[in-house]
Amino acid sequence: METTPPGLPGLPENEFASKTTYLDTASHGLLPARTVEVLHRVIRETAEGRGSMPDWLAAVERARARYARIVRVSPDRVALGTAVAPQVSLVAGALPSGAEVLGADGDFSSLLNPFAMRADLKLRTVPLEELAGAVRPGTALVAVSAVQSADGRIADLDAIAGAARDHGARTLVDTTQAVGWLPLDAGAFDHTVCGGYKWLLNPRGVSFLTVPEDGGGLVPLQAGWIAGERPWESCYGTVDELARSARRFDTAPAFLPCLGAERSLSLLEEVGPEAIGVHNRALAERFRVGAAEAGHRPVPGDSAIVAVPGLGEAAERLTEAGVRASVRAGNLRVAFHLYNTAADVDRLLAVLPRP
Structure with missing residues (x-):
């Protein structure tokens, strides 16, 4: 079996404090020490009456800028929210009655369901591998996850975007299972949406929506004071x-999650999504090879998420053995990130049940 480096070069020591073999980033990422520190500090300041909203809002803008650099767009194209589904609902709400939305079978509910909730839209789904070929005249929007949550399959985004054009x-x-390890250019698509609590290592309560420079026809129905210029x-x-920028689509920030997000994103910028992606994929491939040698049949691919059908009960x-994984769609799902090692x-392979 090929060997991999014991850890990711450039990752600061003592940044993570997991007490388990944590292989469940696809459910929730670990919080870096720098993130935990700022959360403790701000909670203490708030309890003592020393919190500063102007300072917190400045940190929110730094988080926006950091995310924008990671996905290679201007900060003016990034709107902040608290979860994926509400931001998807802005896109769903902007479609005309009767519009066809094309998605992938079994994609994540937060991406698909806002369209299903509009009875006047036509939601059509096909197998992920057939998505690009299923775009047709009259299709108004193609909505797809860059990486499938259930099994880690990676969408052919170039082909899908080309067919849509x-x-x-x-x-x-939906880049929730991708940004942080799979480098991509959000500017190649009309909209992207990302929940930050997985591969971006944010506290839950932060999400990011990218929009075209012209706003993409979205209506800022959720706009409050924070969305003012x-x-x-x-x-x-x-x-x-x-706001003249995508900030017009912001909802009032959840300060604690956003302040933590700014710190977590700083770590990802320091290490670099490209290096993280190489590291994660090498570990995932090490597992695929080992699992296959043990008689299992993991879902093939080059993803940081690996699903093994038939092992959900494991x-x-x-x-119990101190290895954290998850079960999705009946599969055992493991995910490898910057804090994992060979x-x-x-x-994992040592405690994996044999067929």
Whole structure:
């Protein structure tokens, strides 16, 4: 079996404090020490009456800028929210009655369900591998996850975006299971949406929506004072002038998660998504090879997420052995991120049930 480095070069020591063999980033990422520190500090300041909203809002803007650099767009194209589904609902709400939305069978509910909730839209799904070929005249939007949550399959985003352009359709890509290890250019799509609590290592309560420079036809129905061009002058009555940037689509930030997000994103910027992706994929491949040698049949691919059909019932046994994984769609699902090492893979393989 090929060997991999014991850890990711450039990762600061003592940044993570997991007490388990943690292989469940696809459910929730570990919080870095720097993130934990700022959360403790701000909670203490708030309890003592020393919190500063202007300082917190400045940190929110730094988080926006960090995320924008990671996905290679201008910060003016990034809107902040608290979860994926509410941001997807902005895209769903902007579609005309009767519009066709094309998605992948079994994709994540937070991406598909906002469209299903509009009875006047036509939601059509096909197998992921057939998505690009299923775009047709009259398709208004193609919505797909860059990486499938259930089994780690990676969508052919170039082909999908090309087919959408050829038919005049817009694109919405859910990057929740991708950004942080799979380098991509959000500017290649009309919209992307990302929950930050997985591969971006954010506390839960932060999400990011990217929009075209013209706003992509979205209506800022959730806009409050924070979405004003001058927020502190927009606190009372209606907002006279919405932000000229994607901030017009912001919801009021959950300060603790956003302050933690700014710190977590700083770590990802330091180490680099490209290096993280190489590291994660090498560990995932080490596991695929080892699992196959043990008689299992993991879902093939080059993803940091690996699903093994027929092993869902093994998750409880793994937990008892100190290995954290998850079960999705009946599969055992493991996920490898920057804090994992080859020793983690070998520990998993050692406790994996034999067929």
